[in-house]
Amino acid sequence: xxxxxxxxxxxxxxxxxxxxxxxxxxxxxxxxxxxxxxxxxxxxxxxxxxxxxxxxxxxxxxxxxxxxxxxxxxxxxxxxxxxxxxxxxxxxxxxxxxxxxxxxxxxxxxxxxxxxxxxxxxxxxxxxxxxxxxxxxxxxxxxxxxxxxxxxxxxxxxxxxxxxxxxxxxxxxxxxxxxxxxxxxxxxxxxxxxxxxxxxxxxxxxxxxxxxxxxxxxxxxxxxxxxxxxxxxxxxxxxxxxxxxxxxxxxxxxx
Amino acid sequence: xxxxxxxxxxxxxxxxxxxxxxxxxxxxxxxxxxxxxxxxxxxxxxxxxxxxxxxxxxxxxxxxxxxxxxxxxxxxxxxxxxxxxxxxxxxxxxxxxxxxxxxxxxxxxxxxxxxxxxxxxxxxxxxxxxxxxxxxxxxxxxxxxxxxxxxxxxxxxxxxxxxxxxxxxxxxxxxxxxxxxxxxxxxxxxxxxxxxxxxxxxxxxxxxxxxxxxxxxxxxxxxxxxxxxxxxxxxxxxxxxxxxxxxxxxxxxxx
DNA sequence: CGCCAAATTGACCGAGCTCAAAACGAGTGG
DNA sequence: CCACTCGTTTTGAGCTCGGTCAATTTGGCG
Numbered sequence: 227x228x229x230x231x232x233x234x235x236x237x238x239x240x241x242x243x244x245x246x247x248x249x250x251x252x253x254x255x256x257x258x259x260x261x262x263x264x265x266x267x268x269x270x271x272x273x274x275x276x277x278x279x280x281x282x283x284x285x286x287x288x289x290x291x292x293x294x295x296x297x298x299x300x301x302x303x304x305x306x307x308x309x310x311x312x313x314x315x316x317x318x319x320x321x322x323x324x325x326x327x328x329x330x331x332x333x334x335x336x337x338x339x340x341x342x343x344x345x346x347x348x349x350x351x352x353x354x355x356x357x358x359x360x361x362x363x364x365x366x367x368x369x370x371x372x373x374x375x376x377x378x379x380x381x382x383x384x385x386x387x388x389x390x391x392x393x394x395x396x397x398x399x400x401x402x403x404x405x406x407x408x409x410x411x412x413x414x415x416x417x418x419x420x421x422x423x424x425x426x427x428x429x430x431x432x433x434x435x436x437x438x439x440x441x442x443x444x445x446x447x448x449x450x451x452x453x454x455x456x457x458x459x460x461x462x463x464x465x466x467x468x469x470x471x472x473x474x475x476x477x478x479x480x481x
Numbered sequence: 482x483x484x485x486x487x488x489x490x491x492x493x494x495x496x497x498x499x500x501x502x503x504x505x506x507x508x509x510x511x512x513x514x515x516x517x518x519x520x521x522x523x524x525x526x527x528x529x530x531x532x533x534x535x536x537x538x539x540x541x542x543x544x545x546x547x548x549x550x551x552x553x554x555x556x557x558x559x560x561x562x563x564x565x566x567x568x569x570x571x572x573x574x575x576x577x578x579x580x581x582x583x584x585x586x587x588x589x590x591x592x593x594x595x596x597x598x599x600x601x602x603x604x605x606x607x608x609x610x611x612x613x614x615x616x617x618x619x620x621x622x623x624x625x626x627x628x629x630x631x632x633x634x635x636x637x638x639x640x641x642x643x644x645x646x647x648x649x650x651x652x653x654x655x656x657x658x659x660x661x662x663x664x665x666x667x668x669x670x671x672x673x674x675x676x677x678x679x680x681x682x683x684x685x686x687x688x689x690x691x692x693x694x695x696x697x698x699x700x701x702x703x704x705x706x707x708x709x710x711x712x713x714x715x716x717x718x719x720x721x722x723x724x725x726x727x728x729x730x731x732x733x734x735x736x
Numbered sequence: 737c738g739c740c741a742a743a744t745t746g747a748c749c750g751a752g753c754t755c756a757a758a759a760c761g762a763g764t765g766g
Numbered sequence: 767c768c769a770c771t772c773g774t775t776t777t778g779a780g781c782t783c784g785g786t787c788a789a790t791t792t793g794g795c796g
Contacts, residue, residue, distance in 0.1 A: 326625025
């Protein structure tokens with residue numbers, strides 16, 4: 227929305243050295259010569275359309291992926307057919323590591339919006355990492371960060387009230403958006419209420435009610451997928467399980 | 482129980498090449514020369530007592546650990562002070578990888594029973610892996626398997642009924658025990674009901690009731706921490722969300 | 737303007753949490 | 767061998783949070 231979305235071939239060709247995610251993505255902390263070697267194996271793909279899949283469950287591990295912009299969800303199909311959301315992926319966050327254990331993907335990566343994706347053939351990545359200690363360490367760290375996000379997700383699901391989960395979700399999303407230089411206080415959610423519900427282990431109605439509650443309490447302002455964090459401090463309090471103080475500034479009594 | 486538990490110094494000194502976990506642990510799939518190089522950096526520690534900690538939250542990443550026998554839990558402290566159980570670790574399953582992302586441990590590893598532990602200094606491990614492609618791949622795979630277990634845990638917690646979680650837990654534990662050559666049908670649980678509850682995101686009373694229910698239905702026999710799987714097929718059905726058939730063989734009507 | 741998907745709101749109900757008490761088992765000491 | 771204690775586990779009873787079903791409302795788009 228903010229920037230023109232014309233099809234910019236030049237931008238498409240830009241390498242890691244000019245990518246705004248350089249400090250967050252695999253290239254972080256390796257020197258110029260090493261960067262060149264990494265760049266040689268990275269493929270940049272043309273835009274991925276909303277709903278398109280990078281890989282499917284059962285696919286052999288060919289490559290790992292990083293979005294330059296846009297957003298993805300990784301999902302697994304419950305044997306009941308219901309889809310469960312494993313993670314959301316923002317730009318700079320690696321996708322495809324779920325195949326490390328068995329060599330085949332356990333989930334599918336679906337684009338939530340149109341997106342630009344870098345693809346790194348896995349064999350080449352491992353081979354290059356073998357030669358470059360810096361990249362090797364970087365790779366382990368990126369994997370670790372992905373595990374950390376999974377852990378945060380887990381913390382969100384265990385023994386937490388619905389409202390707590392929702393606050394935690396908004397809080398965490400804001401923090402990650404700020405990391406990639408976007409506002410964490412004025413967010414246009416790339417995912418539906420149903421996606422959020424399936425991520426948080428709640429019914430979609432509960433998510434909707436939670437949003438409404440936060441709005442009534444003056445913590446956020448919601449308009450469809452646009453969410454503004456009005457009171458980050460209070461949001462953080464709620465995320466950590468504190469009940470809202472009995473009386474609040476915004477008009478809740480007046481319905 | 483089966484083998485004498487005298488303090489066996491010789492066994493303590495035995496290297497990876499004679500370890501029964503060789504096929505599951507890091508050494509799997511690397512050749513003899515490589516194995517020797519790995520062995521050089523592995524430290525074997527004397528027994529760890531029940532309740533002892535391998536590392537604490539916030540500790541810098543020094544080493545990763547593998548139990549040769551015994552069992553561990555990794556826990557994180559809820560800010561509320563309540564401990565949340567992140568994972569249980571059986572022999573051959575790596576511990577300490579939670580520090581990969583930030584360089585510091587996010588959780589603590591606590592021994593559930595007396596245990597024998599191998600300690601692998603992390604820096605050395607990475608350095609050796611740098612030189613040995615086989616070990617490098619092995620390391621990534623072991624990390625991946627650990628992520629897979631986390632994923633299974635997550636699947637257990639999201640949108641699953643209490644009874645389903647419990648069945649899934651027993652089923653998964655049995656499968657992992659069978660992998661290390663122990664019976665999956667006759668298990669002495671190393672953890673308390675409370676530990677299980679904190680792992681499954683349930684109240685301990687709910688876990689206890691779930692066990693009783695499974696016993697009443699003739700699926701398992703429970704006696705304290707001893708659990709026998711009487712009907713593995715039915716257990717698997719329950720684990721996958723199927724309700725028990727209306728009429729069961731065992732006497733439930735007769736209380 | 738009308739259509740369809742997404743989101744909100746309402747009403748009801750049941751799984752599972754909480755509080756409470758009893759039963760059990762493993763030590764410990766007389 | 768029994769009595770006593772302490773921790774773990776089981777069982778019971780009631781209530782609440784959040785799921786389910788259903789009816790609107792909203793918003794995007796042809």
